[in-house]
Amino acid sequence: MEVENSAYVLKNRKRMYLYTIAVAIVLPFILLSEWFDNPIFGLSRHFFVWVVVLTYVGYYVFRYLLNLNFVHVSVDSSKLTVRYYSLRPFTKSHNSIEIPLTAFEGYKVNARLFGLRKELVLYQRIQGKRAKYPPVSLSALSKQQLEQLIVILNAISRKV
16 A cells, blocks of 8 residues: 655646746846836836745745655555655755554644644554654645545554
8 A cells, every 4th residue: 555646746846947937037027128117007116026026935935834745655564664755945855764563553643834734643662662753744645645644544553
């Protein structure tokens, strides 16, 4: 059983490149075009530049707060494997969690940022105590993928 979001990651990367190219085209047009020499609806050229720049920066801050991750979860006969890495710019760490099914204690899905940012916390039984793994952001999973992941996790353990 597997859940992964590689199609979303590819689409997301393309969208980010297109937004950057669009801003790189629109800003010089606004700054150098004679069309913006006279105020439009009483708004100057600088207003339009600020709108474009703040929209672009706001989009990236929002994405940063969501902490989108590539996520690949698989369950075989002996272990649960979660591989993930952040889609934030300049972050290149690839992480992996492997838990033997016999030691898998449970999971919890937390919602943050008004329910837009979902995080998976896994628990494992180690030396008679419950160990908690760092949260894995599930914000980049579709609703269907998230439901499928929960079905898989429910099949192998109980919810904490």
